[in-house]
Amino acid sequence: MTTPIKLYRTPKSGHCHRVELMLAFLGLPYETVDLDMANGAHKAPEFLKISPFGLVPAIDDGGYTLADSNAILVYLVQTYAKGSHWLPQAPKDAAEVQRWLTVAADNVYSGPCAARLVTVFNAPLDHAAAVRKAHDLFRVMDAHLAGRDWLATEEITIADVAGYSFIAHAPEGGVDLAPYGNIRGWLSRIERQPGFVGMATSPIPELV
Template sequence: MTPIKLYRNPKSGHCHRVELMLALLDLPYETVDLDMANGAHKAPEYLKISPFGLVPAIDDGGYTLADSNAIMVYLVQTYAKGSKWMPQDPKEAADVQRWLTVAADNIYSGPCAARLVKVFGAPLDHSAAVARAHNLFKMMDAHLADRDWLVTDTITIADVAGYSYIAHAPEGGVDLTPYPNIRTWLGRIEAEPKFVGMATSPIPELA
């Protein structure tokens, strides 16, 4: 099998969730790190792959796709259809989709946004992002109080989608200490065979 090309920024949680999915599925892949500071993500050749100029994107034997959640769904449906990663039960499948929406909304506007400020200097409201992160984490910690995984009794793409920015929330100034169930859940993901981590950044004063 020809390796799947993953176009990425190595410190992007969106990119990491795709790399983690590729690794957990044991798929051959190669990373292409884009020099985004110098506009590589806006180059005409890259815009053919990712029309909005965003990372991550993949090239799987000529099939190109951008958007991290869409890529994870594609990888599972193409290479692991019917597996634990994407439940076939309609209610469980809907619940997975709900958590993918949480990743694109609550996680993005909370721990992701807080980290964008601290790691990349993004002009966002850090205090508001930290508050949203804590609101989300309180809900998730309660949700995980009597279960190992977000949806079923095993890991799914919902867990992969949520992992990266939550695990690296302290880099955005969001303390995970008050959330023991989340920290245990993160540990379960990190204990999965083939797990790969994301590049870390200095941890600022926590809030």
């Protein structure tokens, strides 16, 4: 591979970060293209050819374009690390990975992601409801991670990558991670992986 993959992103987006994290873990050359979303760059005709719904992240891999963070994770592993622990092929393991990808797209999105959208991006969402959903999710996840290192299998997979960004940054949305020791241990294990890159941080709000 000689041409870097282009990653269209906004730096504080957890969805964008999960793709950048996967690129880094796989050791793939990439370059980031930061979109001025406040001024509508994500709705420009040129970008809509890459991401028809006007959403980030999106990638351009040698002319092949794809949007949706979880879809991009699957594409990257199937293209550049097929058969690896990142996306197992055994039916039960593959099903477990898919289950946690769904959690990332649903429970994580409506919980810690939504809470952070309010505090970091001033999104018009119900912050209290998002915080409640985050804690509901974290109680289940913390119990699930008792006695195990990773969400889906005995090795790290794209399920862990998909869940990491918004959960690691949940405090920026006013969601305290202190009660969830197993989750915090899981986050630390991800951060110790070779190639790990962090996401841009925002101030942690003082909520009453």
